Amino acid sequence: MQWLREMWTREGPGIPKDAPKKTGLALFAEILVREWWEMVKLNILFILASLLVVTLPAALVAMARVSVTFVEDRNTYLLRDFTEAFLRYFWRATAWGLVLAGGLAIGIHAIVAYTAGARDNLLLSVPLAIALVATAFVTVLACHLIILMVMRDLPASRLLRLAALASIIRPLPALAALAFVASLWLAHILFYPVSVFMPATFNFSLGMFAVVFGAHRAAVMVLELPPYRKPHARNAS
């Protein structure tokens, strides 16, 4: 058992206080390495919490709340924080979930309809392009809205306005995050049934983490917070 004890008690390299903060994909990888086990647990929590389907929006928002603490490098008590966020945001998340799902459904329906029509009438490619852009915007807006909801308690109108603003000023990181999410699910589909473990272990939480990572900077900007929030700040929630 000595080797096991050594493994636990061996000194690490240390963390210099003034080391330059990593950015971009390097930071993404660093957080992933640091929090991978928490993400696995978070994924399981999410699946359990969303089993009833009607709880899906609240579970999604609770997962976003925990993911924000990962990105902000703050301590989290996973079960406690997830449960609290689930209960706290339940009605807000459900209401926004219905609105945003409705918006996305309309967008997707329009895309499908205009795609079919554009085959016969080329002029319909214009509304198709508009539907594509609008749907993408609603998707990005949904990402920012969820992140902003768990970062600050804001009235609905202000929340929507800030989410729209964030989606306009920094849409690309959120789109990249959504592409990453899509690739996760694509991998799951392509490698099925070998990849059957993916949704059960990390697809949901890793996807949400990617979205939060992508949208966090824009959220910080529109909330007029310092660009690099100090971790563990008392008012950081």
Add this chain to the structure above:
Amino acid sequence: MASISLKELNKSYGALTVVHDIDLEIADKEFIILVGPSGCGKSTTLRMIAGLEEISGGELKIGGDVMNDVPSKDRDIAMVFQNYALYPHMTVYKNMAFGLQLRKVSRDYIDAQVQDAARILDISHLLNRKPKALSGGQRQRVALGRAMVRNPAVFLLDEPLSNLDAKLRGTMRSEITKLHKRLNATFIYVTHDQVEAMTMADRIVVMKDGHIQQVDTPQNLYDRPVNMFVAGFIGAPQMNMLPSTILRRGEGYVAVFDGRELPLPAHFDQNRIAPYEGRELVLGIRPENFHELPPADIAPENLAPLKAVVELAEPMGSEVHLNMVAGGRNLIARVSPRYRPDIGEEATLVADMTNAQLFDKETERSILY
């Protein structure tokens, strides 16, 4: 108010007694250090104060209340261990908060305490990291922080710097001293490192074989050791012990070593020396009291030449340690780095007797104090 009183405190394991009837009064907000060689009972004493070892006999009071049978958690103390004892699966924040969570303290209070301790110890950037990523010094800070968040009246530190490298130990020494001043709490610190003891303590308790040898301020321990053990333990390199014979010369006395008469200063209590006239005792001279040339600021009557054969010269940068032999005894002298006698050469040094010590050969106790 966290004064601590140990009255005839002892600890036995069956027939083996490892701590013998210790009496010690520790004042509120005092920084006291228990020092001694391995197995002298210092850690056992600390663990009895902490409540981690059962007290076999005697009385322990903290803040005036008898604590012999009070559980450790109710003694208003916090302990920092040599191996840090951090939970490897918890982040730094959770490690620090854990004790307060067990006490069912409010979340806001826990957060405030953890953040404050982290700020003081400059580990705010580590709060979301696990111990495996931290260096020894950072782990030590976390262990200190975990003790601090409980806001205890007494801090017990069991060789907290032993696992750190020399440079970091020096840094942490000064940080713990500053922390003590800042927290205004009573600190009881165990170490076998006399440098730690000398640099940090308000008072030092020197222990040997379960007995307290001397309790005093660092300078007094150095200048006025009560016995040969304390004289030898405190100071590096350690004090030279030279068997000498006391003879009377005029109004005063001399110690005869290796055929040379070393004058005993007039400020020594002559009445204490008188009974030893013609007898052999042990003359103690610290290495820094040997000089290659007579120092101008020392009265000439307190200086005496001493010849010794140089066996080894250890350059330390700011000084040279000369290992020498005189009268069949090994001597160490700390001299200027410019003085480099050849190995095997018989060098003549000047012994400054102003701060010499005299010990009874049988009892090993100082005859001066």
